[in-house]
Amino acid sequence: MKKISIILLMLLGLNLHGQIDAGKLMFGGNISYSRSTGESEFTSGGTTITSENPTSSSFNLVPQLGFMLNSSLAVGVNLGYSRYSYKYLSGFAGEDRKYYQKTGLFVFSPYARTYKRTGEKAFAFTEIGFPLSFGARNSNNWKYDDNLDVVEVEANPVKLSSIGVNLNLGFNYFINDKCALEAKWMAISYGINKEKVESNDYTSIDKDKYFYAGLNTTSLSLGLRIFF
Numbered sequence: 001m002k003k004i005s006i007i008l009l010m011l012l013g014l015n016l017h018g019q020i021d022a023g024k025l026m027f028g029g030n031i032s033y034s035r036s037t038g039e040s041e042f043t044s045g046g047t048t049i050t051s052e053n054p055t056s057s058s059f060n061l062v063p064q065l066g067f068m069l070n071s072s073l074a075v076g077v078n079l080g081y082s083r084y085s086y087k088y089l090s091g092f093a094g095e096d097r098k099y100y101q102k103t104g105l106f107v108f109s110p111y112a113r114t115y116k117r118t119g120e121k122a123f124a125f126t127e128i129g130f131p132l133s134f135g136a137r138n139s140n141n142w143k144y145d146d147n148l149d150v151v152e153v154e155a156n157p158v159k160l161s162s163i164g165v166n167l168n169l170g171f172n173y174f175i176n177d178k179c180a181l182e183a184k185w186m187a188i189s190y191g192i193n194k195e196k197v198e199s200n201d202y203t204s205i206d207k208d209k210y211f212y213a214g215l216n217t218t219s220l221s222l223g224l225r226i227f228f
Contacts, residue, residue, distance in 0.1 A: 020068055020071055020072075020074075020115055020123065020227065021068065021070075021071050022068055022069060022070045022071060023067075023068060024067075024068040024227050024228070025065065025066070025067055025068075025227070025228055026065070026066040026067075026068070026074065026076070026225055026226065026227045026228075027063070027064070027065055027066075027225070027226045027228070028063075028064045028066075028182065028223060028224065028225040028226070029061075029062050029063035029064040029078065029080070030060060030061075030062055030223075031060065031061050031062075032058070032059070032060045033057075033058070033059050033060075034057065034058050035055075035056070035057040035058075036055065036056050036057070037053065037055040037056075038053040039053055053088075054086060054087065054088035055086070055087045055088070056084070056085065056086045056087075057084070057085050058082075058083065058084045058085075059082070059083045059084075060080070060081075060082045060083075061080050061081055061082075062078050062079070062080030062081075062082070062107055063078070063079065063080060064076060064077070064078045065077060065079075066111075066113065071115070072114055072115045072116065073112070073113070073114055073115070074112070074113045074114075074115070075110070075111070075112050075113075076110070076111055076113070077108065077109065077110045077111065078107060078108070078109035078111070078129070078131070079107065079108055079109075080106075080107045081104070081105070081106055081107065082104070082105045082107060082133075082135075083102075083103065083104050083105075084101075084102075084103045085100065085101065085102045085103070086100065086101045086102075087099065087100045087101075088100075097152070098140075099139070099140060099141075100139060100140055101137060101138070101139045102137070102138045102139070103135065103136070103137040103138075103160070104135045104136060105133045105134065105135035105160060106133065106134055106135055107131070107132070107133045108131075108132045108133070109129050109130060109131040109132060110129070110130055111127055111128065111129035111130070111166075112127070112128055112129075113125050113126070113127040113128075114126050114127075115172075118171070121173055121174040121175075122171060122172070122173050122174075123171060123172045123173075123180075124169075124170070124171045125169070125170055125171065125172065126167070126168075126169055127166075127167070127168045127169075127170070128165070128166065128167050128168075129165070129166040129168070130163075130164070130165055130166075131162070131163070131164050131165075131166060131191065132161075132162065132163050133160070133161065133162045134159075134160065134161045134162075135159075135160050135161075136157045136158060136159055136160060137157065137158040137160060137195075138154070138155070138157050138158075139154075139155045139158075140152055140153065140154055140155060141153050141154075141155050156197050156198065156199050157197075158195050158196070158197050159195070159196040159197070159198075160193075160194070160195055161193075161194045161196075162191060162192065162193045162194065163191055163192055164189060164190055164191020164192065164210075165189070165190055165191065166187065166188070166189040167187070167188040167189070168184045168186065168187050168188075169184065169185060169186040169187075170182060170183050170184035170185055170186075171183060171185075172225060178226055178227050178228055179224060179225070179226055179227075180224070180225045180226075180227065181222050181223070181224060181225075182222065182223040182224065182225045183220040183221065183222050183223070184220075184221075185215065185216055185217055185220055186214070186215050186216070187212065187213070187214050188212070188213045188214075189210070189211070189212045189213075190209075190210070190211050190212075191209070191210055192207055192208070192209050192210075193207070193208045193209075193210065194206070194207050194208075195207075
């Protein structure tokens with residue numbers, strides 16, 4: 001029985017050492033949905049007025065697929081879609097009007113990752129990525145028409161785009177033959193966000209540059225990566 005156990009442990013160890021060999025595919029990513037809504041009450045002189053708070057919702061679906069070129073280098077891509085909406089009431093011409101904003105973004109982010117074994121089941125990695133996104137933000141407005149009636153109109157759509165570069169440090173810990181926990185503890189990113197509005201009368205372009213550097217060793221967020 002002892003010999004059998006030793007042989008099984010040896011086989012398991014060999015398998016763990018081959019978990020990120022050349023030709024392996026790895027799959028990860030994220031999917032999320034959130035929604036926020038509510039109402040407010042104001043009471044004065046025995047009269048209570050109830051009003052709606054702004055309502056917002058978001059949805060993200062960004063799968064990640066990678067390919068091991070060898071036992072220490074992987075390349076891959078994040079490809080997905082993100083949507084955000086925001087609605088609220090506001091007074092116009094003495095009446096409450098509904099306003100909204102809807103933003104949709106397509107995400108494309110190629111990356112390269114290098115691995116270094118740090119334990120029997122643990123691998124540290126350094127990842128560099130080049131996130132790209134593009135989409136549009138649509139909204140409405142209210143105005144007086146030629147007959148002085150208040151009408152709802154579509155605002156000019158805002159074309160959105162973003163390009164950047166990210167550097168992440170993290171680790172994978174294999175819990176079985178195909179699944180590994182993943183955490184990133186350091187991130188550095190730089191990029192440019194662009195907003196463009198076009199109409200018959202004008203064209204407006206806004207560009208914002210961003211930079212972020214963060215180190216987190218006390219409250220890591222764990223993910224799951226699958227190798228096959």
